[in-house]
Amino acid sequence: MTVEAQTAGRGTVRRLAGALHRRPRLRLGLLLTAPLLWLAVLYLGSLAVLFVSAFWTTNSFTSEVVKVWSTDNFHELFTTPVYRQVILRSVGVALAVSLLCAVIAFPLAFYTARVARPKWRPLLVVAILTPLWASYLVKVYAWRLILSEGGLADWMLKPFGLSGPGYGLPATVLTLTYLWLPYMVLPIHTALEQLPANLLDASADLGARGWRTFRSVVLPMVLPSVAAGSIFTFSLSLGDYITVQIVGGKTQLIGNLVYSNIELNLPMAATLATVPVAVIVLYLLAMRRTGALSSL
Amino acid sequence: MEGSAIRLHDLRKSFGETTAVAGIDLEIRDGEFFSLLGPSGSGKTTVLRMIAGFETPTGGRIELAGQDVTGLAPFERDVHTVFQDYALFPHMTVEQNVAYALKVRKVPKAERLVRARKALAEVRLDGYGKRRPGQLSGGQRQRVALARALVGRPRVLLLDEPLGALDLKLREQMQVELKALQREVGITFVFVTHDQEEALTMSDRIAVFDQGRLEQVGTPAEIYERPVTSFVASFVGTSNLLVGEAAQRVVGTHGTFSVRPEKIRIAEESAEELTDADGPEHTTAVGTVAEVVYLGDSTRFLVDLDAGGRLTALQQNLETSAEDVAAYRGTRVRLRWQRRHTVHVPD
Structure with missing residues (x-):
């Protein structure tokens, strides 16, 4: 029973590996998703926020950020x-x-x-x-x-x-x-x-x-x-x-x-x-x- | 061909415990195409590097055109080198590479350019001057290296296995061109190679090296036809030696004898035509064909002699086909060659 379950499990893994092998783009996608997300959202995203907030102003009494576009x-x-x-x-x-x-x-x-x-x-x-x-x-x-x-x-x-x-x-x-x-x-x-x-x-x-x-x-x-x-x-x-x-x-x-x-x-x-x-x-x-x- | 371009006196070089060159005496004449031939590790490249000045000899003396240059730096010697892997400067254009020796000598820029273009034309690379070495093929880089070394018209050109990295067709083409170029410019070429065929086809004279020693110096014909040591006999051309008992029974005396495979004719053991020919002028030996190697234009027969030992005979496939020669395997044959082609090897 356990042996059968194991072989069945192995079969699934094998099928999955085979499917991935035949789809190189999918493989690449799965591999790169996490690092790309990190790069795009956290790194480039924070740079973008930095750049956008550079065009905001501050209320000089309360020091609160005023989100109004200004140069x-x-x-x-x-x-x-x-x-x-x-x-x-x-x-x-x-x-x-x-x-x-x-x-x-x-x-x-x-x-x-x-x-x-x-x-x-x-x-x-x-x-x-x-x-x-x-x-x-x-x-x-x-x-x-x-x-x-x-x-x-x-x-x-x-x-x-x-x-x-x-x-x-x-x-x-x-x-x-x-x-x-x-x-x-x-x-x-x-x-x-x-x-x-x-x-x-x-x-x-x-x-x-x-x-x-x-x-x-x-x-x-x-x-x-x-x-x-x-x-x-x-x-x-x-x-x-x-x-x-x-x-x-x-x-x-x-x-x-x-x-x-x-x-x-x-x-x-x-x-x-x-x-x-x-x-x-x-x-x-x-x-x-x-x-x-x-x-x- | 008067005067001597290079003279080596008891030249020695050791690297720590290993002796690379163990006492070489050699004279290379002006205008000669001279080859240093030997297997890898025989010391030929070390000799070349000592002539160029990259290595300092452990002992002995080097003379260039009668002047002692043993202790001089490479830039103080009137020799240029073509390196095995070309050693082109990757950050310079082809033209700048070729003009380098002139720039170093402070030749004016305009003249530099004219002479560099002329040198490139000599090696049939007109119009490639503005490219980078990385954009050229192996054969073209080889030519640039040649032009760069020739542009300053040195007294001697040293070539360190310059054709080693090229494929066979290109190599054969470059052999012919190199020889023609040498005749044209009249500069002494010292050519290092491990390829005996290359040395035989290109050289005026050859020095054969083994284990840091000179085995023989002579013209290609002398080296091939009259080898003086068994090393030369086996390294240049196909090894075909008769020694000991076999020599006694085939040649009639003890010693070491060499016969070149193409001098030997092969026929069936009973063949009248061969056995009847003018007897005393010829040597014959009978044996069994052990192996037949079909080479296309010719066939190589390996024959085990009844007298002991094995000889190789080479036959042109003038009338025979691959099937014809294959049928020889295992048959009894008679080998015959003219007595004058049996060469006594002294050692």
Whole structure:
């Protein structure tokens, strides 16, 4: 009896499996429904809500959201000098962090991918990734200690007659560079590791010295990966508002403006939040031209 | 063909415990099409890479046109290489790839372009200059690699199994073109291959390698007709060796002897025509056909000799069909060849 039930059950499963096998579209549909729902409703949906609410206004006495279509927020965004300053500053910080990350990551990745002995390479990559496993807040507070008055930075620079940068914009750039560096090292490391050795041989064979080979062969082939890494460093920096609160002194970035508006003026917060989204879309379009998106 | 393009003196290379090249002395003449032939792991590619400068010899000396280049970097040597997998720069156009050697030498842009186009025309790729290597077929990439290496007119061109990745038809076509190109430009070609047929058809001279040593250097005819070691006899052409007792009974003396399969004629054991022919000039041996391999234009007979050992005889299918030759399997036959085709292999 039980045996029969089992075979019957198995038969149903088999028939179902067979039916699915003959209908590849149905199979694909069942497989993708849940993730597609997640993407469409939760992710794109919330973006849409954000964008729509950016056109609403707030009752200035009660702070209640008034769902009336208006472009006042955008008008305010474009005409208030402070907003413009903060936006430019935020983009500047994101660009500076990306540039610093690239400058530091390239030699580092060159070492881990091509100079270090092959058996040490995986270990070195793990070492570079290890900070990603530590809490973000712990790392930022560590930097707060390093940069504090009489802290590690001051102590190390003292013999040269210098002092640390203290809290402020430079400290923010420095800390963000530290935070996002692994996201830049990893793609460059991969690109350098995959660079065929015989291309370097061929370049030398055709008469090129080391520097020429680097400029004409290595750099152009690795540049898309630098751009890919910068997509991470740029967007992560642009969205950050905690680091700047901890080590930035009085410095304000877009994230801080969004954060401070959420309670009192949600539509204005939404308007401000569309700025980084728009900037990142523009950045992605620019990076696409370098071939970065295909080397992600 | 005066002067020497390359001279190797007791050239050695070891990778840790393994010896890749164990002392090579070799002279390659100016304007020669010279092949380094051997099985994989015989050291031929390592020798090529040492001539190019990619590997530093463990011992010995390399001379290019009389100048000692042993310690020089690749970019200090007047040789260019065609790599096995072409090694084209994927981020450059075909034209930029070809012009690379000129750009490095700071040749003005206009002249660079003219010479790159001319080099592309030489390999019959006119009009492909603006494409990327990724958009070309294997054979076309091969030609680009050739043009790129030739554009700077090096003294020596090194080719590392350049036809290995091509299919048979294309390979045969490229063999002819490569040989013609070499005659046209007059540059010394050093060609690494494991394909003995390729080496025989293209080369002026061949060096046969085994286990990091030189086995024999000579013209294709010398290598094929007069192999000096049993390795050469079996690696180049079909292995057909008579050794020990079999040699004693068939040839009349002890030692190792080689007979090429196409020199051997096959007939029924009782065939008058063969046994009666001018006796002392010929060697005969009787045996049983063990296997018949029909090859289309010819047939290969594997014959177990009564004297011991096995010989392969190759016959053109001038009048015989597949069914005719298949009937030979298991029959008694008499093999006959001219005495001068029995080659004594010294070792």
